[in-house]
Amino acid sequence: MNSSVIIFPGSNCDRDMDVALKKFGFKNKMVWHDDDKLPQSDLIVLPGGFSYGDYLRCGSIAGKSKIIQSVIDFANSGGLVLGICNGFQILTETGLLKGVLQQNKNIEFICKNIFVKVNNNENKFFENIDKDVLELHIAHNEGNYFCTEDELKSLEDNNQIAAYYCSSDGKVDDKSNPNGAIKNIAGIFNKKKNILGMMPHPERMIDQSLSGEDGSIFFENLLKNLK
Amino acid sequence: MEVNEKIAVDHGLKPEEYKKICDLLKRIPNLTELGIFSAMWNEHCSYKSSRLHLKKLNTKGKKVIQGPGENAGVIDIGDDDAIVFKIESHNHPSFIEPYQGAATGVGGIMRDVFTMGARPIANLNSIHFGSTQHKKTKNLLRGVVKGIGGYGNCIGVPTIAGQTCFDQSYNGNILVNAMTLGLVNKNKIFYSKAAGINKPVIYVGSKTGRDGIHGASMASAIFDDKIEEKKPTVQVGDPFTEKLLLEACLELMSDKSIIAIQDMGAAGLTSSSIEMASKGNLGIELHLDKVPCREEKMTPYEIMLSESQERMLIVLENGKEDSAKKIFDKWNLDFAVIGKTTNSKNIELYFEKEKVANVPIKFLANEAPMYDRPWKKIKLPQKIKFSNNELKKLKFNDVIKKMISHPNICSKQWIWEQYDHTVMGDTIQKPGGDAGVVRVHGTKKAVASSVDSSASYCHAHPFTGGKQVVCEAWRNLVSVGAEPIAITNCLNFGNPEKKENMGEFVECIDGINEASKYLNFPVVSGNVSFYNETKDKGIKPTPTIGGVGLIKDYKNLMTMKFKSKENLVLVVGKTEGNLDQSIFANVILDEKKGPPPEINLFNEKNNGETILKIIKEKLALSVHDVSLGGIMIGALKMCIAGSKGIKFYKFKNLTNIYQYFFSEDQGRYIIEVEKNNLKKVESTLKKNSVHFDLLGETTDKEIIINDEPTFTVDKVTEFYKGWLYKYMS
Numbered sequence: 001m002n003s004s005v006i007i008f009p010g011s012n013c014d015r016d017m018d019v020a021l022k023k024f025g026f027k028n029k030m031v032w033h034d035d036d037k038l039p040q041s042d043l044i045v046l047p048g049g050f051s052y053g054d055y056l057r058c059g060s061i062a063g064k065s066k067i068i069q070s071v072i073d074f075a076n077s078g079g080l081v082l083g084i085c086n087g088f089q090i091l092t093e094t095g096l097l098k099g100v101l102q103q104n105k106n107i108e109f110i111c112k113n114i115f116v117k118v119n120n121n122e123n124k125f126f127e128n129i130d131k132d133v134l135e136l137h138i139a140h141n142e143g144n145y146f147c148t149e150d151e152l153k154s155l156e157d158n159n160q161i162a163a164y165y166c167s168s169d170g171k172v173d174d175k176s177n178p179n180g181a182i183k184n185i186a187g188i189f190n191k192k193k194n195i196l197g198m199m200p201h202p203e204r205m206i207d208q209s210l211s212g213e214d215g216s217i218f219f220e221n222l223l224k225n226l227k
Numbered sequence: 228m229e230v231n232e233k234i235a236v237d238h239g240l241k242p243e244e245y246k247k248i249c250d251l252l253k254r255i256p257n258l259t260e261l262g263i264f265s266a267m268w269n270e271h272c273s274y275k276s277s278r279l280h281l282k283k284l285n286t287k288g289k290k291v292i293q294g295p296g297e298n299a300g301v302i303d304i305g306d307d308d309a310i311v312f313k314i315e316s317h318n319h320p321s322f323i324e325p326y327q328g329a330a331t332g333v334g335g336i337m338r339d340v341f342t343m344g345a346r347p348i349a350n351l352n353s354i355h356f357g358s359t360q361h362k363k364t365k366n367l368l369r370g371v372v373k374g375i376g377g378y379g380n381c382i383g384v385p386t387i388a389g390q391t392c393f394d395q396s397y398n399g400n401i402l403v404n405a406m407t408l409g410l411v412n413k414n415k416i417f418y419s420k421a422a423g424i425n426k427p428v429i430y431v432g433s434k435t436g437r438d439g440i441h442g443a444s445m446a447s448a449i450f451d452d453k454i455e456e457k458k459p460t461v462q463v464g465d466p467f468t469e470k471l472l473l474e475a476c477l478e479l480m481s482d483k484s485i486i487a488i489q490d491m492g493a494a495g496l497t498s499s500s501i502e503m504a505s506k507g508n509l510g511i512e513l514h515l516d517k518v519p520c521r522e523e524k525m526t527p528y529e530i531m532l533s534e535s536q537e538r539m540l541i542v543l544e545n546g547k548e549d550s551a552k553k554i555f556d557k558w559n560l561d562f563a564v565i566g567k568t569t570n571s572k573n574i575e576l577y578f579e580k581e582k583v584a585n586v587p588i589k590f591l592a593n594e595a596p597m598y599d600r601p602w603k604k605i606k607l608p609q610k611i612k613f614s615n616n617e618l619k620k621l622k623f624n625d626v627i628k629k630m631i632s633h634p635n636i637c638s639k640q641w642i643w644e645q646y647d648h649t650v651m652g653d654t655i656q657k658p659g660g661d662a663g664v665v666r667v668h669g670t671k672k673a674v675a676s677s678v679d680s681s682a683s684y685c686h687a688h689p690f691t692g693g694k695q696v697v698c699e700a701w702r703n704l705v706s707v708g709a710e711p712i713a714i715t716n717c718l719n720f721g722n723p724e725k726k727e728n729m730g731e732f733v734e735c736i737d738g739i740n741e742a743s744k745y746l747n748f749p750v751v752s753g754n755v756s757f758y759n760e761t762k763d764k765g766i767k768p769t770p771t772i773g774g775v776g777l778i779k780d781y782k783n784l785m786t787m788k789f790k791s792k793e794n795l796v797l798v799v800g801k802t803e804g805n806l807d808q809s810i811f812a813n814v815i816l817d818e819k820k821g822p823p824p825e826i827n828l829f830n831e832k833n834n835g836e837t838i839l840k841i842i843k844e845k846l847a848l849s850v851h852d853v854s855l856g857g858i859m860i861g862a863l864k865m866c867i868a869g870s871k872g873i874k875f876y877k878f879k880n881l882t883n884i885y886q887y888f889f890s891e892d893q894g895r896y897i898i899e900v901e902k903n904n905l906k907k908v909e910s911t912l913k914k915n916s917v918h919f920d921l922l923g924e925t926t927d928k929e930i931i932i933n934d935e936p937t938f939t940v941d942k943v944t945e946f947y948k949g950w951l952y953k954y955m956s
Contacts, residue, residue, distance in 0.1 A: 009467075009470075009471055009559065012381075012383025013383070013650060015651070016651065016652040020652075034557075048650075049383060050381045050383075050466070050467060050470075053381070053466070053467025054381075054467075055467065108373075108644075109376050109380055109645045109646075109647070110644055110645070111644055111645070111646060111647045111648055111649060112644050137649055139380070139647045139649060139650060141380075201649075203652065204652055206652075207652075209781060209784070210653075210654070211649060
């Protein structure tokens, strides 16, 4: 399977994502933001970081960069797109995903392990996944997902909520919400479920020497689904 | 403006220093030249009070590739890999403006490291604040933590360890020391020594603005009531630009275009250009109207003294300008040829075709003043006699609670959760352990690093304190299973013009040196920060030591968390029961006098090396060094980390329980071993003549002392983790 990771100026999880994709068998290419064409890919990843310094609104300038039109075209033709952290923020800025990511409720950057409950596994990202509570890692200052009531209703009606923050035993409650996200939302899909944006970083959880290994489950399963 | 003595004094120069400048030049300098002299001759850049003593430091070792004198030190970690590292202070700016001060401190030290061709792989920091009761402390802490995080998180370098202390001596002068480690191929290290004549001098990075003008001079003076006026001397950080600069520089470094490279740190364009030329014994000619400026009508004086961040100066091979420019264009950074190297041995500055300064470089570098300041020897204080009656009145459980939740002992999770400590995907020991550990990307190796200070010990007796900090760094590395290699030091002291402060400095250095030599733990880089004083009140002497060590196979990483119940717990190293200068004496008995614990370097080395053997033989399940708070706090931290309890066996030999549990005798470790491995561990310890005591055994949750259950580990965890969150909420 071929994947491409887009590098924006200020991306800083691009290498980590490259390492993770290759570890699980993707043939990955790095794509510069100023290119206008994507290589032939089965998966496009927008990595974490601080694209363009995030000085305006997180992800907003990246959402207007040269390569983005190709990403939008790819997504609209049904191609699989994954945005992690800043990548999720960029996807909301392009309009491919609904809502916005606001500053964390406690107004502090948060770096720690959290749990998410997979809400919808009828899609390429989570189909056949054998665990419905995953321990992942977050590292962000703006991960507080927010959308209008109408948008939320539409997300729920179309089963577009990908994952909720939860406790280790899968309870979705205030206590396990690290950043104040509406309804504990950690990640969402577009309507067709070929685009996934989420704040947690599976690429930081791919080795037992690191914070944990549930990221491996995510990537192994994704590759299996694509084959 | 005609320069005179008063203007020179306003620049921070002493009247006799101004006279020396006029004598050297055989004329009165113009204002730009005076500005340059003041920047190069201030304490921060010239090390005029410290140079004489720094020379004594042990800086050599088999694994040292580069010692002090470059942008950072470099050590060999095998297979052509080398680690570049350094610690630096940003104390004064952080007190004036905590967010930007701390942020630019992190930015500056990272530039020092990638200037040498290394990709930064880990950040650490040591931060000291005033009393927790002081009105400024909370805001300063919040601002500093946000600043450190704001910069490091954006660049994408994990912050893997640190240290936070509170003491009223920092009420008017906090300390922010930032450290960075980078990874480089040892055959591809870049230095700041220029070579060759007529080589283009290139300016890259951010544009120059009026921020930070005279920052280094501000950092070389004591604070008074007017510190708010000094805000304009604080630089403003832009981590995004630094990230671009990092990537662009590393890209340019992959071919052979660069002769020398130097970041523009303290004293900006002045010190970077002079340092490169001075090291190469060359002259340098700069055309200041070619410097990219952010603001209009900047004068040569301002351009030379600005400390705008995220800028680099490069001496390039002839003919490489176009290919180099392409790289900086790609990253959207300024690139300008602003001058060339010459054989004049002078720094010659031009602005709008006019020569605006011409000074022999040796006057600025080699001829800078060096002082042998008077200093006072500090006697070892007398030992305190602690009254048994008073100790008997204490309630043991109350003491435990008070100690484990004390600001200088409690968990700093509130702080390190605001730092991205996992980006780059190689952090295998997060903050909260004895040392942070990152893997050397793509290899089996890992690098461990820790940062320590012990201001109370140094205050009580600087010579012993200096030794102790080095030993503490050594023990922290040993505790994670790393072979200690080298250290970097950040020497934070008061006013060197006072003989007491100067005495503290001299004797701390002597102590550091003695331990560093004995442990073969050389100093490869560092920085001195004097004048940490506000309105006549100086800080406690605070040398901060950053240690670096190597774990050959990262799978052998050792941690401090108790692994399972019913294992044996040993204290390795002898417990003498000295309470003087312990945190127990200070906090519980309010006794601040007495000598710091003695350092026996033979035991330090022998005990540490034996612990490493035990780890190598896979006989230890967990290891933690005994430091602040003694055995009790050490053991409780292991309980908390592993969510286990401990049953302490009845102790022998010492007269009372407080001496046994809370003395801070040095050279000790607590280790957890399986019962059936005890014989093997005993035999290794005995063979190496290392003293040990059986401390107890691990339990499921209960902490049991004298057969009485006290707290559960969950309760102690609450005390340990709760304090800082409560304080900051």
